[in-house]
Amino acid sequence: MIQNELSRRRLLGLGVGLGAAASLTLAGCGGGSATTSGGAAGNGGKDYTGPKVDLKLWNGFTGGDGDIFKKLVQQFNTEHQNIAVAVTTYQWDDYYSKLPGAVSSGNGPDIAVMHMDQLATFAARGVINELDDVAKALELNEGDFAPTVWKGGLYNDKRYGIPLDMHPLGFYYNKSVMQKAGLDPEKPPTTKDDYTAALAELKKAGVQGFWVSPFQFTGGMTFYSLLHQWGGTLFDGEVQKATFNSDPAVEACTWLVDMIKQGYSPANVGQDADYLALKAGKNAFNWNGIWQINDIAKDPNAQIGVAPLPQIGSQPAAWANSHNFTIVKQRAADNNKVSGAKVFINWLSEHSLDWAKGGQIPARKAVREGADFKAIPNVSTLAVELDYAAFPPATPGLGEVILTFYNSFNEAALNKKSPKQALDDGVAKANKQLEDNRKKYGS
Amino acid sequence: MADVIEVGAAREEAPPPAGGKGRRGVTQRGSRATPYLFLAPYLLLFVTFGLLPILFGLWLSVHQWDLQLPNRPFVGLDNYRDLFDSESAIYGDWWSSVKATAIFTVFSVPLLVVIPLGLALLLNRSFPGRTFFRAVYFAPYVLGVAVIGLLWRFLLDANLGLVNRLLGAVGLPADTPWVTDVPWAWVSLVGVTVWWTSGFNAVIYLAGLQDISPELYEAARVDGANGWDRFRNVTLPGLRPVMLFVLTTTILASANVFGQSFLITQGAPGEETRTVVWRIVDEGLRDNDAGRAAAMSIVFALALTVISLVNFRFFRYRED
Numbered sequence: 001m002i003q004n005e006l007s008r009r010r011l012l013g014l015g016v017g018l019g020a021a022a023s024l025t026l027a028g029c030g031g032g033s034a035t036t037s038g039g040a041a042g043n044g045g046k047d048y049t050g051p052k053v054d055l056k057l058w059n060g061f062t063g064g065d066g067d068i069f070k071k072l073v074q075q076f077n078t079e080h081q082n083i084a085v086a087v088t089t090y091q092w093d094d095y096y097s098k099l100p101g102a103v104s105s106g107n108g109p110d111i112a113v114m115h116m117d118q119l120a121t122f123a124a125r126g127v128i129n130e131l132d133d134v135a136k137a138l139e140l141n142e143g144d145f146a147p148t149v150w151k152g153g154l155y156n157d158k159r160y161g162i163p164l165d166m167h168p169l170g171f172y173y174n175k176s177v178m179q180k181a182g183l184d185p186e187k188p189p190t191t192k193d194d195y196t197a198a199l200a201e202l203k204k205a206g207v208q209g210f211w212v213s214p215f216q217f218t219g220g221m222t223f224y225s226l227l228h229q230w231g232g233t234l235f236d237g238e239v240q241k242a243t244f245n246s247d248p249a250v251e252a253c254t255w256l257v258d259m260i261k262q263g264y265s266p267a268n269v270g271q272d273a274d275y276l277a278l279k280a281g282k283n284a285f286n287w288n289g290i291w292q293i294n295d296i297a298k299d300p301n302a303q304i305g306v307a308p309l310p311q312i313g314s315q316p317a318a319w320a321n322s323h324n325f326t327i328v329k330q331r332a333a334d335n336n337k338v339s340g341a342k343v344f345i346n347w348l349s350e351h352s353l354d355w356a357k358g359g360q361i362p363a364r365k366a367v368r369e370g371a372d373f374k375a376i377p378n379v380s381t382l383a384v385e386l387d388y389a390a391f392p393p394a395t396p397g398l399g400e401v402i403l404t405f406y407n408s409f410n411e412a413a414l415n416k417k418s419p420k421q422a423l424d425d426g427v428a429k430a431n432k433q434l435e436d437n438r439k440k441y442g443s
Numbered sequence: 444m445a446d447v448i449e450v451g452a453a454r455e456e457a458p459p460p461a462g463g464k465g466r467r468g469v470t471q472r473g474s475r476a477t478p479y480l481f482l483a484p485y486l487l488l489f490v491t492f493g494l495l496p497i498l499f500g501l502w503l504s505v506h507q508w509d510l511q512l513p514n515r516p517f518v519g520l521d522n523y524r525d526l527f528d529s530e531s532a533i534y535g536d537w538w539s540s541v542k543a544t545a546i547f548t549v550f551s552v553p554l555l556v557v558i559p560l561g562l563a564l565l566l567n568r569s570f571p572g573r574t575f576f577r578a579v580y581f582a583p584y585v586l587g588v589a590v591i592g593l594l595w596r597f598l599l600d601a602n603l604g605l606v607n608r609l610l611g612a613v614g615l616p617a618d619t620p621w622v623t624d625v626p627w628a629w630v631s632l633v634g635v636t637v638w639w640t641s642g643f644n645a646v647i648y649l650a651g652l653q654d655i656s657p658e659l660y661e662a663a664r665v666d667g668a669n670g671w672d673r674f675r676n677v678t679l680p681g682l683r684p685v686m687l688f689v690l691t692t693t694i695l696a697s698a699n700v701f702g703q704s705f706l707i708t709q710g711a712p713g714e715e716t717r718t719v720v721w722r723i724v725d726e727g728l729r730d731n732d733a734g735r736a737a738a739m740s741i742v743f744a745l746a747l748t749v750i751s752l753v754n755f756r757f758f759r760y761r762e763d
Contacts (some may be wrong), residue, residue: 007558047447096729097728097729100510100511100731101510103511104510104511121731122511124513124515125509125512125731126511127511142445211602214623214711214712215709215711229571265619266601266602267601267618267620268601268602268618268620268621268622268623268624269601269602270596270599270600270601270602270603270604270622271596271709273600273602273603276603277602277603280603282602282603321680327694397730397731399729399730399732400725400729407710407713410711410712410713411713413684414620414623414624414711414712414713416624416712429532429535432531432532433532435532436532438575440507440509440732
């Protein structure tokens with residue numbers, strides 16, 4: 001589940017509770033679907049001259065990025081006298097389950113931030129508006145973005161999300177641990193041979209250098225990246241069938257699980273233990289999300305370095321996802337609000353360089369290639385990964401199917417099943433889920 | 444008595460107080476409405492938050508119901524059939540969650556019935572510091588599940604946790620996968636739950652113990668009953684209604700386990716420690732299939748009702 005990532009980071013960063021008081025409130029009695037025709041309101045976000053509108057915005061930025069986002073919103077509010085944006089932040093975990101109920105009861109936000117793999121689901125379910133005119137007004141086109149991110153915002157050939165940023169998996173290494181094992185801390189391994197050689201050296205020095213977590217964070221995402229490095233994919237091109245039991249997938253999984261068998265990783269790594277061990281100097285290498293950059297920056301000794309993922313398979317690849325702006329459909333359409341929301345999205349997209357300071361890579365190519373962005377340490381280091389980033393496909397209802405993928409890896413990494421068996425079983429279940437989704441969403 | 448005589452004496456001088464009969468009539472009319480008025484607030488809450496949601500749930504369970512999708516087709520009993528059809532996508536998940544819940548309940552309930560009873564017996568004796576110990580054993584219960592979940596998640600970590608560190612220090616195996624492999628994950632979940640909630644049951648038992656008349660113990664002692672006899676023939680029968688309460692609520696609470704496995708084991712390994720309530724939440728709120736989630740809830744509620752009825756029947760039989 002992609003939606004965990006920021007709360008996870010918050011958990012690690014602040015050491016506070018998950019607070020996962022999972023509210024069982026079945027947001028019941030939904031009074032029919034939200035219907036509105038506000039999609040084409042305004043002039044696509046160039047400006048707004050109507051009466052003052054109050055807009056509600058929901059996001060899941062619970063980490064340091066949340067403050068940066070709020071500052072940007074404040075700046076927007078002072079620059080726009082007739083638009084007032086109020087921000088509400090939930091943990092991503094709760095966010096996606098709260099949103100549908102809130103929208104159908106008329107208490108939803110006007111603007112919602114969403115991960116790109118959620119867009120199709122929410123578009124198919126009629127929660128969000130089409131935004132083709134915003135893209136046009138912003139003069140955004142495919143060339144401005146990583147192609148997958150750009151296409152990820154499309155559902156049935158219509159645009160539903162304006163990409164704000166991209167966040168790939170990166171390679172984190174502990175310099176002092178490397179030094180202790182006689183490795184050059186300024187030269188993290190970049191190839192398979194370097195990587196295993198470094199692990200062998202670390203093992204000699206008594207360090208298990210690459211803790212393989214069985215959970216989505218981070219082992220599942222590591223496997224996701226490796227599977228693509230070996231040339232595999234999770235699904236076929238039309239997302240009709242799951243393919244994560246292909247030969248490349250099994251080989252990638254075997255390579256990763258063998259890290260445990262060869263003693264480069266302890267068995268039964270707990271949730272977050274891999275990253276905590278990295279910071280505590282018990283682990284040398286960790287493949288983790290770009291959002292940890294904010295966290296390692298807090299370390300006064302700066303002993304954790306960041307680099308693009310090493311290439312273990314036949315091609316470079318890295319897990320990645322993207323935050324997108326969406327405009328939520330309302331039961332009572334208010335064209336002024338929709339126009340105001342478009343102005344906001346336009347404005348923030350243009351200010352995405354400031355957003356990069358929150359530890360995210362701006363979606364816009366022009367911003368990414370500017371000198372100002374390149375001056376932001378670590379974040380810009382990982383920007384090179386965008387050329388080969390493996391984003392999740394955009395198909396409605398795919399969230400649960402990807403969880404099946406992560407669970408298969410869990411069983412393999414915990415040695416409950418062989419990699420082949422775990423992935424075969426996972427694919428069988430995923431195919432049933434895909435079939436159910438096709439029935440439900442009629443695609 | 445005196446009043447009656449006085450009234451009687453006064454009767455000849457004055458007609459019966461005008462309000463007499465009338466007043467009684469008013470009280471009667473009042474008394475007919477009064478119980479319902481007293482019941483009304485609860486009834487209102489029960490209908491709003493109990494009855495209507497149940498009926499709505501039944502309605503949901505025969506539809507393919509997504510909050511947002513415009514058409515919510517009637518599917519008859521398909522949602523129920525899916526739970527029992529080994530070809531459906533949900534079958535494996537559902538039964539694995541039922542199994543997980545059953546394992547947890549079977550192992551946690553006996554411990555949660557017996558250990559608190561022992562605790563209550565100890566805490567019922569008089570000894571210095573008794574109030575302190577009563578507070579100590581109750582203390583964990585005050586904490587929320589998020590707090591104890593996160594706490595034990597890190598204490599029990601196989602590679603970084605304090606528990607394995609301490610075990611290693613005294614020469615025991617230091618690499619037990621407490622939260623990532625079975626059966627250890629079950630040991631952890633049951634152990635943490637017993638630690639967390641024993642205090643609550645102990646307090647209930649304690650109240651029950653203090654309700655047993657000391658005279659019964661004295662009489663038993665006079666008859667020459669020893670400690671074990673007194674426990675068997677006085678304490679246990681005296682606690683029977685309390686035990687029924689403790690057993691019923693503990694079974695229901697254990698069957699509803701969610702937070703512990705959500706936070707401590709995260710369902711690992713695979714989905715083996717994912718419980719029924721967790722599955723229902725995921726199905727309804729994450730995978731947006733409220734119909735199927737409702738069907739699961741209803742099947743689950745029926746099963747728990749049957750278990751509770753058997754429980755009551757068993758205790759009544761014993762009482763006869």
